[in-house]
Amino acid sequence: MSILADTSPTTNRVMMTEDEATRTHKRILARDKAQSRDMQSMYDLDGWKVLGYASWDEYLSQAFDYSKSYLSRLNANIKVNHQLGTGETPLPERQTRPLNRLPDTLRSEAYETAKALAKAENGDLQVRHMEMASEQVELKQTVRDSGHRVISVMMDAGDVSPKTAQAMCEQLDILDPSTYSGVIQIIGEHGLADPLLIPEFADMINRDSRTLARVMATGYINDKPIGQASLEDLKAEKLVSQSEIIGEKQEQARQKASEQGKLAVIAHVVTVYENAPERTLKSLKRALSDEDLKALKELIA
Numbered sequence: 001m002s003i004l005a006d007t008s009p010t011t012n013r014v015m016m017t018e019d020e021a022t023r024t025h026k027r028i029l030a031r032d033k034a035q036s037r038d039m040q041s042m043y044d045l046d047g048w049k050v051l052g053y054a055s056w057d058e059y060l061s062q063a064f065d066y067s068k069s070y071l072s073r074l075n076a077n078i079k080v081n082h083q084l085g086t087g088e089t090p091l092p093e094r095q096t097r098p099l100n101r102l103p104d105t106l107r108s109e110a111y112e113t114a115k116a117l118a119k120a121e122n123g124d125l126q127v128r129h130m131e132m133a134s135e136q137v138e139l140k141q142t143v144r145d146s147g148h149r150v151i152s153v154m155m156d157a158g159d160v161s162p163k164t165a166q167a168m169c170e171q172l173d174i175l176d177p178s179t180y181s182g183v184i185q186i187i188g189e190h191g192l193a194d195p196l197l198i199p200e201f202a203d204m205i206n207r208d209s210r211t212l213a214r215v216m217a218t219g220y221i222n223d224k225p226i227g228q229a230s231l232e233d234l235k236a237e238k239l240v241s242q243s244e245i246i247g248e249k250q251e252q253a254r255q256k257a258s259e260q261g262k263l264a265v266i267a268h269v270v271t272v273y274e275n276a277p278e279r280t281l282k283s284l285k286r287a288l289s290d291e292d293l294k295a296l297k298e299l300i301a
Contacts, residue, residue: 014045021047025063036077036092043078076100084111094127098134110137136162148172150188159191159227171198179205190219191227200234211241239271243286254289 016024024038024047042048048059060071077093080100084091084107099107114133118125139162144152146169155165168187175183179202186192186201204212215221215237221229222236270287273279284293 016041016045016047016050018050020045021050025051029064036081036090037088039074040078040081040090073097073100080107083107091125095125095130098127098130102134102137106137106141109140110134113137139163139166142166143169146173148184150184154187154191160193164193164195167195168192168198171195175199175202186216186226190225193228194230196231197229197234200231209241210245211238214241240286243271243283 021042024042028035028038028042042059043056048056048063051059051063053059053062060075064071066074073093077091077096077100080096081090083104099110102110110130110133113136114129115125117129117132140155143155143162143165146152148169151160151165151168151172154160155162160168172180172183175198182205183198183201187198192198201212203209211234215226219226222233224233271280271283273283284296288296
């Protein structure tokens with residue numbers, strides 16, 4: 001099997017002179033900083049043919065005392081540089097190595113992503129940029145292949161990172177079909193920032209939740225748009241619902257006691273927020289009647 005795979009030289013190209021081919025070959029043997037460019041030139045300008053080799057593969061296997069794995073990496077580097085069109089300034093093998101792990105169709109996207117990462121840091125392109133970009137592109141493709149189109153659209157629009165999008169897909173994958181469409185509808189209409197909200201939405205759909213009804217009616221979770229809310233925001237919103245239910249039960253008990261001519265003695269559960277008097281007052285208002293709240297204020301005063 002050819003080491004080079006599908007990067008065989010084409011015909012009818014300008015060839016190196018024998019002197020150029022010899023000098024270029026020596027530089028490659030020395031493994032100097034120009035090695036990537038020189039290997040590219042030996043391939044592009046048929047330097048191997050000028051030196052008397054029958055094929056590019058023969059040149060690689062006979063002219064160098066390199067391991068097969070090292071020669072394979074050099075060949076892969078040439079392949080990627082050809083695909084990216086780097087021309088006179090080919091990328092060194094250490095930079096293209098992360099791209100070799102990607103399918104051909106994703107390499108250009110990864111390269112452009114890596115350049116954008118480097119530019120954002122106001123620095124030169126580094127191996128770590130290539131590695132980060134390759135990982136991002138792989139994650140993006142995983143999300144695109146997942147079948148959860150609404151997540152793919154959010155990711156491609158930049159609303160969520162590829163890592164967050166993948167986490168969302170993983171949560172959607174384990175949902176029961178009976179709740180999947182409902183969750184997708186919520187995400188499609190409002191967006192999503194926290195993948196951990198997905199199983200919570202599914203659970204509330206199953207239970208015909210009061211919290212979910214209010215969230216869908218208002219479009220907010222704990223005073224935040226649904227698409228920006230977190231699991232902690234939902235927990236706070238659930239506490240509001242619990243307080244409402246308790247308040248309704250207390251009001252029913254108060255009315256019943258009044259009908260029977262009795263004094264209603266009702267236990268109130270009130271959340272006190274440290275260093276947040278406005279939230280504490282809001283909690284008191286939910287638990288007490290206006291008359292009781294007024295009496296409490298007089299006692300405090």
